[in-house]
Amino acid sequence: MAVDVATVRKVAHLARIKTPEERLEPLAQELNGILAWIEQLNEVDVSGVEPMTSNVAQPLRLRDDVVTDGAKVDAVLSNAPKSADGFFVVPKVVE
């Protein structure tokens, strides 16, 4: 499954990383190199094998649905690129 420039452009957009046109071709080559190497996984018989999503055998714990933390507006905003009056300030997104 060779990746072409159009696919790389689409995937870079999916990843929300602005990628200049001249970078697409080299990136396609790098990805093709890595993907060709990954192809060897097709040799493995995985029929009937459940996908392994975790190393932890225990079921996920549940906790009571109660507030345990909060009222930390200043801490939450302390690393915001921009904030005002206790809110994050973001660029206008609706014209």
Place this chain on the structure above:
Amino acid sequence: MTDLTKLTLKAAIDGLKARDFSSEEITKAFVANIDAANPKLNAYVVQTTDKALDMARASDARLAKGEGGALEGAPLGIKDLFCTDGVQTTAGSNMLRGFVPPYESTVTSNLWADGAVMLGKLNMDEFAMGSSNETSAYGSVVNPWKSKASNADLTPGGSSGGSASAVAGDLCLAATASDTGGSIRQPAAFTGTVGIKPTYGRASRFGMVAFASSLDQAGPITRTVEDAAIMLRSMCSFDLKDSTSLDVETPDWTASLGKGVKGLRIGVPKEYVVDGMPTEIQALWDQGVQWLKAAGAEIVEISLPHTKYALPTYYIVAPAEASSNLARYDGMRFGHRAGEAKSLTDLYETSRAEGFGKEVQRRLTIGAYVLSAGFYDAYYVRALKVRRRIAEDFDNVWGKVDAILTPSTPSAAFALGDKQIDPLQMYLNDIFTVTANLAGLPGISVPAGVDSGGLPLGLQVIGKALDEATVFQVADVLEQAAGFTARPDKWW
């Protein structure tokens, strides 16, 4: 007078407790070393000297009253992956430059509760993605070791390159590190230090900047196996803030030391003999087998048939998880935000293009690709199935062996810049370590010898889940047998 910075963690803790020297003295000695060495080694990205001295004086006050925790007064370095309250934490990325967490990671909280002193934050590959510490936004870390054959600056390995360089270069007593595919064990092997990745779930991931959450695990880099046992115990705990934290007791692993390996069955996996492996690595491995045999262990040849698929599996699973984890860096709530943008999407894309370095962008792109519609089943789901095959390989041998012995890395430390052209060459560094991450098993690297250039080489011991005790038991015997005392000549 003894150079306090050359002590083992254990000797330093004992000396502090006996009040042979103060925490302030040993802390100042390390600060002086860092001030002198850091322009060359680039191990620390932030020094917290004032904070260190405050912590040291508080420790001295506790020690004077006969109080204090397991690490009381011991100066440590902290990988820049661990959030530290009020101290910049960037994971080696421009994306997080200036980020000052208003909270503390569980692992570092545990260390401070035990009385440890923080010297500063240690350099690392950006978001822990790298095997040479060359992807850091702060530049490469330099290995204190040099080959007799060349004066070239060598990599300390990665991603915990700053941690390994600092421990080997006498810039801290011990350091925290993290391991997603080998990022504790490979740098330890490259710098003549000990590094252990515990069982997945032993150390809390809360406050540890996420890379690939099903693989990420914290652990220490230290000078000796005993030091690793002491550090690891302090770092580990059950934590409700991490949904995959294991509710298990953290044992005193120093109890494993001196037990010997008589009667233990040690597996030697035939699939770990790889093409192009230097004869010196094979010879070291053979030597390790002889040492354990001489100490009374039974050596068992085993087969882990899916070993060759571990790295390709990792390079699907880890980028996929990273692409999901790093979606949080959108330039809105924290992290870098681009100055100019034409639209919201443009703002996301520009912020991320400016904030992330090349290797991170490469892996996020791979991750987005293998998760995208039409490729999800062919790549991602298949990789998860192969991952289970790899884990089952280990399950199938635990009836026959108690631990597994392998080399830690396929080579000694290489020169900075050597493997930057081809990402695949760089990825192969983790060939012996990545299986333990995929299967969630504990693995330790112990310095066991040197190559023809005098550079350190490591042996790895892999154990059953939650059986760090046996891992330490075997590592202790290897350490005693190897009698590894070589130190880098000070050139910095």
